[in-house]
Amino acid sequence: MKKYILAEKNYRHTGNEEDFHAGSKAVRDVHEIAVKKKYEPLYIIKYSEQKDIFSKVLNQLFSLKSWLSILFLFKKGDILLMQCPIRRKQLGRKFVQNRLNKKGHVISLIHDVEELRCFFNQPKFDHDEFETTLKNSEIFIVHNERMKSYFREKGIDETRLISLQIFDYLTNEEILSEKTGDGIVLAGNLDIKKSPYVYKLNEVNAAFTLYGPNYVQKDSPNIRYNGPISADKLPGVLRGKYGLVWDGDSITSCTGKAGEYTRYNNPHKVSLYIVSKLPVIMWKEAALAEFIVKNHLGIAVDSLLELPRYLDQVTEEEYAEMKNNLEVYSDRLQSGYFTGTALDAAEEKCCHSYEKVPVDLF
Numbered sequence: 001m002k003k004y005i006l007a008e009k010n011y012r013h014t015g016n017e018e019d020f021h022a023g024s025k026a027v028r029d030v031h032e033i034a035v036k037k038k039y040e041p042l043y044i045i046k047y048s049e050q051k052d053i054f055s056k057v058l059n060q061l062f063s064l065k066s067w068l069s070i071l072f073l074f075k076k077g078d079i080l081l082m083q084c085p086i087r088r089k090q091l092g093r094k095f096v097q098n099r100l101n102k103k104g105h106v107i108s109l110i111h112d113v114e115e116l117r118c119f120f121n122q123p124k125f126d127h128d129e130f131e132t133t134l135k136n137s138e139i140f141i142v143h144n145e146r147m148k149s150y151f152r153e154k155g156i157d158e159t160r161l162i163s164l165q166i167f168d169y170l171t172n173e174e175i176l177s178e179k180t181g182d183g184i185v186l187a188g189n190l191d192i193k194k195s196p197y198v199y200k201l202n203e204v205n206a207a208f209t210l211y212g213p214n215y216v217q218k219d220s221p222n223i224r225y226n227g228p229i230s231a232d233k234l235p236g237v238l239r240g241k242y243g244l245v246w247d248g249d250s251i252t253s254c255t256g257k258a259g260e261y262t263r264y265n266n267p268h269k270v271s272l273y274i275v276s277k278l279p280v281i282m283w284k285e286a287a288l289a290e291f292i293v294k295n296h297l298g299i300a301v302d303s304l305l306e307l308p309r310y311l312d313q314v315t316e317e318e319y320a321e322m323k324n325n326l327e328v329y330s331d332r333l334q335s336g337y338f339t340g341t342a343l344d345a346a347e348e349k350c351c352h353s354y355e356k357v358p359v360d361l362f
Contacts, residue, residue, distance in 0.1 A: 173236030
């Protein structure tokens, strides 16, 4: 039995542009952790990032060739780890993946459920992509118990579902245990369309330090903007007393599609703050809030307008306990503990699954 992980690679090298938000950081980390666990990369080649017809046609031809190569390479009983969702059309994917799942074992690690997230405003593509993943995967690694429930509603048996619990966050940065500053850190994409609540933080009686791209700077005595920092370097840079995880249109609740999505997902910036040893502030209704509160890694709040009251209730002893627990969990996330544990569980399920029926390549 061989283990593979699917990845995308550009045919034409376009240079190493820094990624200033955590959108692809989680994908890179899962890939690195899997490779350390002896997963061999298999690449879907993309010809070009250009949008012209010529490039689009070549992208699909390269995709088809890549998928067919994987089909010939993949043997009975092998394991393929896929990171989902696939965010672009790939010619040959449905045809090949259906046959891979009959020959061996396809594990899908879910980064986002776009049917719930609704970020790219392409409902038909997102629905079709999700249905292809559901149909052609044997095991699913999902964010948490609430996302598990959503997959059960989609007809996936409990025995095929594994809860990641929280995303790991690999870094080589030196992380100080004692963070200077008393403010609340907020890191991520600060675009007003992506994070409209950010532009209402001047109404909150607390000091905020912002890191990230696309911030339309507004003068406010309680907000300091420190510009964009790469996701890999952020853990060594962040300074403050807490890290804020919020989303949506409002500061009184997590509203709108983005806000509602926090009821299901594991925001990657939670992992960033834990690795950075910053206690987390989260919305009480967020799926990951239970994990944060249960393990004394931060606090959960109803409204950001009530934030001063919540923070005043945290005693010095409680804050010290959070910091001690963050030391432990920071080490775990940096070591790839949660991803590695989930992959071990997925492999165990594959080894005890039903005998695959031999199929012809075509």
